[in-house]
Amino acid sequence: MIKSASHELIFSSSCIKPKFAATVTIPASLPAIMSLSSSPTYIVFSIEQFISLFLEVWRNGISGINISEIIIALFIFLLFLLLRGLFAKFFIKRLEKYVSKTSNRFDNSLVDSLKGPLKFFPIVIGFFISTSYVSFGSGTESFIDNANRTLITILIFWSLHQIIGPISVLIKTVEDLLSKDLLNWIIKAFKILILILGAAAVLELWGIKIGPIIAGLGLFGVAVALGAQDLFKNLISGILVLVEKRFKVGDWIIVEDIIEGVVERIGFRSTVVRKFDKSVAVIPNFQFAENAVINVSETTNWRISWIITLQYDTTIEQLKKIRDEIDKYITTSKDYKISDNTMHAVRIDKFSDSSIDMYVRCFTNTDKWSEWLKVKERLAIAIKEIVEKNKASFAFPSQSIYVEKK
Numbered sequence: 001m002i003k004s005a006s007h008e009l010i011f012s013s014s015c016i017k018p019k020f021a022a023t024v025t026i027p028a029s030l031p032a033i034m035s036l037s038s039s040p041t042y043i044v045f046s047i048e049q050f051i052s053l054f055l056e057v058w059r060n061g062i063s064g065i066n067i068s069e070i071i072i073a074l075f076i077f078l079l080f081l082l083l084r085g086l087f088a089k090f091f092i093k094r095l096e097k098y099v100s101k102t103s104n105r106f107d108n109s110l111v112d113s114l115k116g117p118l119k120f121f122p123i124v125i126g127f128f129i130s131t132s133y134v135s136f137g138s139g140t141e142s143f144i145d146n147a148n149r150t151l152i153t154i155l156i157f158w159s160l161h162q163i164i165g166p167i168s169v170l171i172k173t174v175e176d177l178l179s180k181d182l183l184n185w186i187i188k189a190f191k192i193l194i195l196i197l198g199a200a201a202v203l204e205l206w207g208i209k210i211g212p213i214i215a216g217l218g219l220f221g222v223a224v225a226l227g228a229q230d231l232f233k234n235l236i237s238g239i240l241v242l243v244e245k246r247f248k249v250g251d252w253i254i255v256e257d258i259i260e261g262v263v264e265r266i267g268f269r270s271t272v273v274r275k276f277d278k279s280v281a282v283i284p285n286f287q288f289a290e291n292a293v294i295n296v297s298e299t300t301n302w303r304i305s306w307i308i309t310l311q312y313d314t315t316i317e318q319l320k321k322i323r324d325e326i327d328k329y330i331t332t333s334k335d336y337k338i339s340d341n342t343m344h345a346v347r348i349d350k351f352s353d354s355s356i357d358m359y360v361r362c363f364t365n366t367d368k369w370s371e372w373l374k375v376k377e378r379l380a381i382a383i384k385e386i387v388e389k390n391k392a393s394f395a396f397p398s399q400s401i402y403v404e405k406k
Contacts, residue, residue, distance in 0.1 A: 154198065164190050241285060247288075253296065261281065302372035
């Protein structure tokens, strides 16, 4: 027997005793569900529910952001990435081609330095426009705003960092007051300063206070200064060397008992010198501040200073002729500079133990070492010819030994 009103099924059978009746409860909605599932209406209803759920997820897919906005924003950003390539290929290339035709070095250097920021510029704009299209929540919107400000800050300070190099091309007059190496130091210092300021600006955007960081670095700097006195000693010495223009890269220098060679690099702590045996020496800068430095490259007129030794049997007439002919050779040759500042001398100097010494000093017209060697060679040959022509002889160290006979 089935009671449909209470939805209870009571089973009974003649083979089962009445007291053993079983009751099963059926949900009230089961008949309706069984009825709906058996018709197309249920399928339509399910599809409508799926579409409704899909649209709800589409509208609030990622942190409440419409997925269509995200797709369009990504499309905008990718479009600007494509424009970046076209911008670099056409605009920058045309700009380089244009400035290459000018004689001004500044515009060439400026375009070359700003290549990176110019290529980064479309990315900044693309990110800003794409994020502006999306409706973010209050928390996410603050993060995106800081991200946009960060990209713009990086673009500004990167451009300033790159512009310093080309600006140094314009200030050629400064090189007359400061050495080129010191100017390079100053440029590097400004670049580091801009990087520090840019990093500080970015940190401030994200709410990171730089005051405690600076204070900590100050204490750290004091500790380092106490433990690195030699480092600062060399640093200050290097600055003094550059300010006083004692030497520059490429100069041939001599520091007695320390180094002789060509300067290859002047660093903050040390200077690299290439010795004439082609080995490299790294000299602490304080050596150049505390010792006399001879800058051979600054020689305007290379000097020749010799002592010519003649035998004691040379007559006075021979001595005078040799002196006058050497003097005439020097004064009439184009190899030598004769002036009040470069006075020459050919004089009988003194009587040595085994020779009569004649002093010869003159200044050449060259400031090149290789040419100076050639001039010296010609003078040596000329002096030998003059001595031999006058039938005199060069002396050499000798010692007379007298043996007493018994």
